[in-house]
Amino acid sequence: MNLRDVLEQRISSAIQAAGGEDAPAMVAPSAKPQFGDYQANGCMAAAKRMETNPRQFAETVLDKLDISDIAQKVEIAGPGFINIFLRDEWLCGRLGDIAADEKLGVAAKAQPQTVVVDYSSPNLAKEMHVGHLRSTIIGDALARVLEFLGNKVIRQNHVGDWGTQFGMLLTHLDEVGQSGESLADLEDFYRDSKKRFDEDEDFADTARQAVVKLQAGDEHCRENWRRFLDISLAHCQEVYDLLGVQLTAADVRGESAYNDDLPRVVADLDTATLLAESQGARGVFLDEFKNKDDERAFIIVEKSGGGYLYATTDLAAIRYRTGELGATRILYVTDSRQGQHFAQVFLIAQKAGFASPEISLEHVPFGMMLGDDGKPFKTRTGGTVKLMDLLAQARAEAEELVRRKTPGLDDDHYAAVAKAVGIGALKYADLAQNRTSDYVFAWDKMLSLEGNTAPYMQYAYARIRSIFRKAAEAGEPAADSQEAGIVITAPAERNLAVKLLQFAETIDAVAATTMPNILCGYLFELAGAFMSFYEACPVLKSHGQTRSSRLALCDLTARVIQKALELLGIETLEQM
RNA sequence: GCGCCUGUAGCUCAGCUGGAUAGAGCAGCGGUCUUCUAAACCGCAGGUCAGAGGUUCGAGUCCUCUCAGGCGCGCCA
Numbered sequence: 001m002n003l004r005d006v007l008e009q010r011i012s013s014a015i016q017a018a019g020g021e022d023a024p025a026m027v028a029p030s031a032k033p034q035f036g037d038y039q040a041n042g043c044m045a046a047a048k049r050m051e052t053n054p055r056q057f058a059e060t061v062l063d064k065l066d067i068s069d070i071a072q073k074v075e076i077a078g079p080g081f082i083n084i085f086l087r088d089e090w091l092c093g094r095l096g097d098i099a100a101d102e103k104l105g106v107a108a109k110a111q112p113q114t115v116v117v118d119y120s121s122p123n124l125a126k127e128m129h130v131g132h133l134r135s136t137i138i139g140d141a142l143a144r145v146l147e148f149l150g151n152k153v154i155r156q157n158h159v160g161d162w163g164t165q166f167g168m169l170l171t172h173l174d175e176v177g178q179s180g181e182s183l184a185d186l187e188d189f190y191r192d193s194k195k196r197f198d199e200d201e202d203f204a205d206t207a208r209q210a211v212v213k214l215q216a217g218d219e220h221c222r223e224n225w226r227r228f229l230d231i232s233l234a235h236c237q238e239v240y241d242l243l244g245v246q247l248t249a250a251d252v253r254g255e256s257a258y259n260d261d262l263p264r265v266v267a268d269l270d271t272a273t274l275l276a277e278s279q280g281a282r283g284v285f286l287d288e289f290k291n292k293d294d295e296r297a298f299i300i301v302e303k304s305g306g307g308y309l310y311a312t313t314d315l316a317a318i319r320y321r322t323g324e325l326g327a328t329r330i331l332y333v334t335d336s337r338q339g340q341h342f343a344q345v346f347l348i349a350q351k352a353g354f355a356s357p358e359i360s361l362e363h364v365p366f367g368m369m370l371g372d373d374g375k376p377f378k379t380r381t382g383g384t385v386k387l388m389d390l391l392a393q394a395r396a397e398a399e400e401l402v403r404r405k406t407p408g409l410d411d412d413h414y415a416a417v418a419k420a421v422g423i424g425a426l427k428y429a430d431l432a433q434n435r436t437s438d439y440v441f442a443w444d445k446m447l448s449l450e451g452n453t454a455p456y457m458q459y460a461y462a463r464i465r466s467i468f469r470k471a472a473e474a475g476e477p478a479a480d481s482q483e484a485g486i487v488i489t490a491p492a493e494r495n496l497a498v499k500l501l502q503f504a505e506t507i508d509a510v511a512a513t514t515m516p517n518i519l520c521g522y523l524f525e526l527a528g529a530f531m532s533f534y535e536a537c538p539v540l541k542s543h544g545q546t547r548s549s550r551l552a553l554c555d556l557t558a559r560v561i562q563k564a565l566e567l568l569g570i571e572t573l574e575q576m
Numbered sequence: 577g578c579g580c581c582u583g584u585a586g587c588u589c590a591g592c593u594g595g596a597u598a599g600a601g602c603a604g605c606g607g608u609c610u611u612c613u614a615a616a617c618c619g620c621a622g623g624u625c626a627g628a629g630g631u632u633c634g635a636g637u638c639c640u641c642u643c644a645g646g647c648g649c650g651c652c653a
Contacts, residue, residue, distance in 0.1 A: 004592095028595085031595080031597095032597085039595085041595055048632090077596075078634095079595085079596085081596070160653065165652095278651095281650070281651050283651085289578090290577085292577070292650095293577075293578095297649070300650050304651065305651080336580080336581065336647075336648095337580095337581095338648085339580060340579070340580070340647095341649095343580090365580095365581085367646090374645095405615055434589080434590075436582085437581085438582075438646075440589095442588080445588065449615050450615075455615065459615055460616095462613075463616085464612095466613055469612095470612055471612085515592095518592070524590095531616060532618090534616080535608090535618080536617090538612070539612060575613090
């Protein structure tokens with residue numbers, strides 16, 4: 001049950017009844033406690049359109065508003081705000097509802113969509129590096145959230161497995177032999193190949209021929225190519241597993257998968273009378289965009305030599321996704337620099353009829369990861385940071401910290417905590433940021449374990465679990481949230497209760513905006529509300545109904561935190 | 577030249593699509609552990625929202641211009 005939607009509907013219909021047409025109620029959580037739990041801001045705008053006094057109009061709306069079952073008090077404030085103070089008993093009732101609900105009040109969407117989420121998409125010619133991290137983490141979180149809402153989510157790992165660089169890799173593979181050893185470090189292998197390519201003209205020629213042979217379906221080249229991809233994909237899978245990212249081999253559909261379809265894409269653009277020729281290349285002119293010379297942009301789909309480009313592949317992918325996969329919404333989680341490219345591809349796809357107007361094509365952009373010097377994140381020596389190394393460091397840093405903070409536990413425990421905390425901190429630091437802006441990557445900040453970080457949430461969860469362990473040790477029945485009723489007796493309980501009920505509207509907002517940081521912001525408020533409750537309201541030392549109610553609140557909080565972290569792809573721990 | 581993004585407290589960032597007196601976390605200062613995990617909690621201080629105009633009941637948010645930084649714009653992805 002989306003609390004905000006409930007209020008929105010009630011008040012909107014009151015506004016309508018008051019003569020305000022279909023003006024939205026514009027319900028939002030109140031800015032300050034004295035303004036109640038929620039405020040409706042729509043009366044001012046509606047009154048303006050009607051050319052009446054906003055306060056008077058708000059009065060009329062209140063007359064039409066039947067909300068006494070939900071709100072204990074509704075008042076008009078300022079120029080025409082409606083402030084809503086929710087009824088404690090009603091809050092408690094709704095808490096009972098979500099406690100009994102596996103999905104914690106998040107209702108399945110009335111009309112589920114088929115959503116394709118295109119994310120991660122590393123270049124298989126190289127090892128995964130920090131440049132792939134944000135797409136992988138953000139995309140995975142969005143896929144989980146959309147799935148949780150009941151949508152059919154199809155993950156697509158659009159890996160780069162078909163570029164010209166494969167000619168050079170295959171040639172080098174032939175030269176150095178096919179031992180697994182030579183491919184142990186893909187980054188080294190790539191660098192060696194590149195070096196040969198740049199320095200040896202014969203090698204370069206052979207490499208270029210290899211590309212042609214590969215694309216022509218030459219048996220030997222195909223075999224080597226397949227072998228190379230297997231190794232590279234296995235490496236990716238290792239990273240995904242370690243990261244707790246849900247991508248599998250089944251989600252991989254690389255550029256090569258669209259190869260046979262590319263001539264048809266060009267032919268269909270021609271049929272749609274979009275295709276033009278310029279300097280031997282074929283492409284689409286777009287009046288909507290301009291090039292460097294201030295002329296209309298020309299998007300090339302077929303090179304003068306006959307090869308295809310990424311715009312072509314992306315167009316083929318759109319058609320596959322809307323056609324074969326039946327997607328009605330497609331998300332592209334890539335860095336913001338590709339914004340213009342996608343705007344152009346989407347436009348062409350729509351003009352050509354590859355995607356009908358109802359289908360939502362969305363670029364989900366994100367900014368760069370910067371070092372603390374404000375420049376793109378690199379190793380100290382200026383090299384690319386491998387994802388594997390980064391993850392190893394995350395665990396090492398976390399383990400050092402855990403051993404220091406909580407001494408005297410066994411090694412297995414430290415290893416488990418280090419993984420959950422280290423990887424969690426890394427992912428959370430990324431997700432908590434508004435994805436559109438660049439963000440400064442700093443170990444000490446994300447592992448400082450203070451503020452809006454994964455460990456703070458994990459700690460809140462662990463504290464709750466500890467309460468239940470204590471209760472069990474004492475042999476007392478620890479009533480859970482599904483059985484015991486919740487009563488509100490203290491302000492801290494009330495704050496926590498309202499936060500718990502806002503889980504559903506938060507999830508809806510994340511799905512609508514594709515902004516995971518909204519969920520992180522919510523978690524921080526929820527965990528904060530719990531911490532305050534924890535300090536102010538003794539649980540095990542209280543008695544009777546208060547005790548069982550507080551235990552129920554604890555249990556419900558734990559479940560919401562766990563679910564929210566799970567949707568972000570972050571583990572929880574029974575003990576830290 | 578055209579276009580996109582960014583500019584908010586000393587630092588790192590929010591700001592729910594136009595709402596009330598702009599919020600957090602670090603860092604700083606001051607409190608709270610014989611009491612369910614102090615990796616915590618409570619409080620104080622900190623602001624010309626880059627700048628200038630404009631739109632209106634109301635602007636960090638929308639429009640115009642300026643400044644600063646980043647990125648992109650025909651055969652790489």
